[in-house]
Amino acid sequence: MSTTTTVDRAFRAALYDDADATLDTGASLLAADPAADGELALRGEQFVGAAWRRGWQPADVVRMVRRELDDLHVRLVSALILKEAGQRPSPGPRWTAQLQELDPEPPRVPDRFSHATAVLELYRLLLRLPALEPLDAPGRTAAPQQPESRMLTRIRALLAKAEATDYPEEAEALSAKAQELMARHSIDEALLAARAHTEDAPGACRIGVDPPYETAKAVLLDAVATANRCRAVWHEPFGFSTVIGFEPDLEAVELLYTSLLVQATAAMTKAEAAQRKGGRKRTKTFRQSFLAAYAHRIGDRLRAAAEAQVDGSEGDLLPVLAARDVAVVDHMERMFPDTVTTRLRGVGDAAGWEQGAAAADRARVAERPRTGERPRLP
Structure with a gap:
């Protein structure tokens, strides 16, 4: 079974339903296939990028995750945001400052099933973020940041x-x-x-x-x-x-x-x-x-x-x-x-x-x- 197929099957089982049983099914599929970890992380970065296109910024996403989930999920989303941010220029000084506030320490989880469960819970939330009024346009090259007066x-x-x-x-x-x-x-x-x-x-x-x-x-x-x-x-x-x-x-x-x-x-x-x-x-x-x-x-x-x-x-x-x-x-x-x-x-x-x-x-x-x-x- 390809890693993409594993991730797709887990997503079909877990991301579009709020039931715990479907979440457990998806987490079990991911936990049983370590080769799918890279694809799973890549999909997370794509979810983060989609949030930017819907008008969200790093601090907004972290705040929402903290309100709805817990500290493990905050660490997971912070890692995804920092990884995604390394692939393009920052849209502006405020965006850069928000990235600097994130905790770069990777999360610690006791086992693969717990990790997969937390990841799927996070992706559920990211997938359902509504559109906001855009403040900065991702992809726009930032003007040089001036030193504080x-x-x-x-x-x-x-x-x-x-x-x-x-x-x-x-x-x-x-x-x-x-x-x-x-x-x-x-x-x-x-x-x-x-x-x-x-x-x-x-x-x-x-x-x-x-x-x-x-x-x-x-x-x-x-x-x-x-x-x-x-x-x-x-x-x-x-x-x-x-x-x-x-x-x-x-x-x-x-x-x-x-x-x-x-x-x-x-x-x-x-x-x-x-x-x-x-x-x-x-x-x-x-x-x-x-x-x-x-x-x-x-x-x-x-x-x-x-x-x-x-x-x-x-x-x-x-x-x-x-x-x-x-x-x-x-x-x-x-x-x-x-x-x-x-x-x-x-x-x-x-x-x-x-x-x-x-x-x-x-x-x-x-x-x-x-x-x-x-x-x-x-």
Whole structure:
């Protein structure tokens, strides 16, 4: 029996049916034929390549595998992605950065049957990934990646200190300074592009919004995105938001959202411990309310910091920013012509809301969505 026939028979048995019995049949066929291992791996690389053609990126696939399966499958898909990536140029700097985040250590499995079972479970998932709005085109040669600017290096350092300090006032000052630098950097880039008549256009990236309390986290990301002249569209089933904006602003959103989430989680954990000492047990409701209030109030802080930079800038800035805002909205509407809004639920804990708002006041950083806006859902 040829190796191709073995793999085809295993796939026919296991990939198009969710039943465990069919999965066992396929895994048994593969486990009994070591000569089929090479063909099996090649088919996996083809599944990964098909995911790229459907608009997925490495971080998206790994995130989905982690949500639906387990660590063994994450290691398996990481190995496939890295192998497939070696066969063509990277589509861009973000793609390259995502590859660098993957764990290159090969997975360890106890026996051939277990390995074959895990591989087939992974391939089932890859086969059924739906099409997404493309961000980069695989196969396009990437422009040379520029070294990180001194400004971004300084911003990263400020946010790292804000996350590490145990003093709320210090975290507030560091985060506020980081947002000011982000806004200044964005303004400088916008004016430079306008004066040089550069054909600059908005792009997009995806940022993970992981459980638990995804809705509150999506609201926080939306607030950070809007503060930095971007728009965010939340894809709840896939665990990410697509953020649309100009490149300097996308970088700012990624940095600031990640940092604020760390700060919010730390503050929430401390506040919850104090509540437990007082005999309160509504932990889930408290956390949801805390994060929702944090997201709501942090927007006010973000907008104030960003608008202060605009108010103190040159007179020709407002038309430039207005044109960029229109370009971002147009790009979002082309990518997502149909979106709906979602509401926050489970935020009825008054203590959680009050303490989340207070934590946001301490974290102070930049803008929130207009009144009544919620994360957009495609």
